Amino acid sequence: MGLNINQILNISRCGMMARMNDLDLVSHNLANINTTGFKTSRSNFQEMLNQRLYNGVQLRTTQHFMDQGAFKQTAHPLDLSINGEGFFSITLPDGRVAYTRDGEFNLDSNRRLVNTNGYPLIWDGTIPDDAEEINIEADGTVMVMQNGTWNQAGTIQLARFPNANGLQGYGDNLWVETESSGAAILGAPKSEGYGEILNHTLEQSNVNIANEMTQMILLQRSFDLSLRTFQTTDRMLEQAIQMRRI
Numbered sequence: 001m002g003l004n005i006n007q008i009l010n011i012s013r014c015g016m017m018a019r020m021n022d023l024d025l026v027s028h029n030l031a032n033i034n035t036t037g038f039k040t041s042r043s044n045f046q047e048m049l050n051q052r053l054y055n056g057v058q059l060r061t062t063q064h065f066m067d068q069g070a071f072k073q074t075a076h077p078l079d080l081s082i083n084g085e086g087f088f089s090i091t092l093p094d095g096r097v098a099y100t101r102d103g104e105f106n107l108d109s110n111r112r113l114v115n116t117n118g119y120p121l122i123w124d125g126t127i128p129d130d131a132e133e134i135n136i137e138a139d140g141t142v143m144v145m146q147n148g149t150w151n152q153a154g155t156i157q158l159a160r161f162p163n164a165n166g167l168q169g170y171g172d173n174l175w176v177e178t179e180s181s182g183a184a185i186l187g188a189p190k191s192e193g194y195g196e197i198l199n200h201t202l203e204q205s206n207v208n209i210a211n212e213m214t215q216m217i218l219l220q221r222s223f224d225l226s227l228r229t230f231q232t233t234d235r236m237l238e239q240a241i242q243m244r245r246i
Contacts, residue, residue: 019226032207034204038069040067041064071201072202078134080105081101082101082196086160087164088103091119098175102173123155124155124156126154127144127153138197161185
């Protein structure tokens with residue numbers, strides 16, 4: 001049994017919408033190529049079947065690729081990156097916990113370690129008022145210099161997930177856990193299953209510009225094909241209507 005004109009129009013329309021959604025995501029990836037700790041995303045679509053007839057596609061999931069990005073050295077002691085598995089834990093304004101690979105931290109007026117949005121890092125300890133320098137070691141130990149002596153101020157733990165690709169984007173380069181990701185499992189850096197913390201270092205975006213540009217070209221060609229199919233079918237429908245009026 002063949003497809004009728006309305007079904008062809010619907011398939012073409014769904015194809016164009018799918019390609020537009022995918023182009024938006026590719027553009028988002030390219031726009032964040034210089035964003036610290038940013039992770040590439042890709043749309044996954046599913047063909048819809050109804051009585052053996054194709055009814056187009058619909059967006060099923062957005063897949064996140066948590067591959068580690070390259071490292072960039074900095075002069076700031078509170079610039080941190082994770083070499084291996086794990087996320088930093090951040091407290092959101094609504095009290096929830098979010099997770100990030102963006103380790104660009106600073107000390108705010110309340111002596112809290114905060115990210116670029118002012119959200120505090122979750123860690124076990126405080127920075128004393130008389131701290132002259134801060135150094136964070138590979139195992140998460142936070143050391144401060146007081147009166148010329150290094151003292152331990154606390155420790156930073158990392159979070160990992162049974163399925164990190166199941167995390168949901170919150171915005172501001174943050175992720176929140178979902179049923180798909182599973183609950184966060186906290187552990188010490190450098191322990192089994194967790195990466196080490198590197199100071200004076202930031203993890204760069206894992207966006208591959210060559211792959212994204214290739215994907216954009218393919219999506220544009222696919223969109224043009226769906227558009228031509230829609231326009232041709234629309235003209236056929238218009239001609240059929242005109243013939244019935246004669």
